[in-house]
Amino acid sequence: MLLKNKVIFLTGGTEGIGFECAKVYQTAGAQLSIISNSEESIKQAAEKLSGETLFIMADVSVAADMERAVAKTATNFGRIDVIHNNAGISNPSKAVHETTGEEWDNLFNINVKGIYNTTRFGIEELKKTRGNILNTSSLVGEIGQQIHAAYSATKGAVNALTKSMALDYAPYGIRVNAVAPAGVWTPMLRAWSRQQPDSLIIANYLNEIHALGYCPEGDVVADACLFLVSEQARFITGCILPVSGGAELGYRRVINQSI
Template structure:
């Protein structure tokens, strides 16, 4: 039995990294997808692999209310319903301490990582009320434990955790569940780019493997499998959960050297 048969998933940031792995898993589970991205090139690449028979792509910026309103309306026009909103789109730059972070950098992080959730909820909640659907937010372990030289980013992920719990309470009367996944390190194109920017790039791979108790830094598919569980009926009595999909990284944060003491979930 397909876990997402007859379900429509509205997925932001679904053309790269964790989001793209989720798109593939959701599609395999029987879902119809409306995928939002602000990158035309990544949409083109994703459409080649996912096809367009059960998948719609919308070029939009989740930090812009009017873009999200249009994307939600398009999804409803094409598919007639929304059963899941997965807020996966996010940014991580800059890698700076708080006093080094510009007002523009601070604003942009919150507009995308937190404002995106506001926008999809504001424009999509009525559709979810009709289906008794659910919301999934992509958080991060650093929202719980912090991270050096990423103060603004970790602040947004802490906000995602708090939002998830409060939204779970607000929407439970409508039968709407709200959860989040909290990865640690995940190998994605953005993480590879981040690794090259570190003071000692050659040692980052070894570091990322060792921060996880299970001994390796995973690909995005392990996060996608957890996301599939949370949005499916298998998790029908789970809400307000911040699920760590972290290989045990939170059990003992390992600092290998002063040059490589950060991890990243994008």
């Protein structure tokens, strides 16, 4: 029970990687506050999760929503030990010159400003518990990706933000880390796949970019997240942990051959 009696504030925890994390965290003994902006996904997640779970309908890009969500979580559970900033979007799959201003702003507001909002309103709770923050990044934040410039830029920002936050909050005993998957089969990845020039080859491409030979489900990332938010990782901070099956070792070569 690595997370026994811990309270985790998890954004985007109703589907994809976030939902896999919710299941793993709950199994490890945590109490969950799950934030989503989708009423339907909340309903579906609530039917599958057991135990004491608080669901909050809120948008991470809206400061007032996050202030309310943090306050409600702290009131309900009496503490917050972990903030896992998992909420994110990947649309659109476009080059920079094809990306509209609205699309650009939406990506940064959710993927980057969302972290700012949860930290701004949640940091005092984490100071009380000497808790930690985990951000869900992506391998593309380090190496880039074709026709996905704005998304890659947000994840590069997440990586830099993670390292700077680790330095800022270390004096309070607060660790800040990130996980950086490559391909992971989630609803978001499936949507991205449909936007590619030749969507029929994407499944094979996603298998081949990973040195281990397959594109995984979200549980492999959830297991890494469990480690990072637990006391097992008590001396790790400022880490951008690849959960990539070795994709970065041959990623550019495979991209050039496949797309």
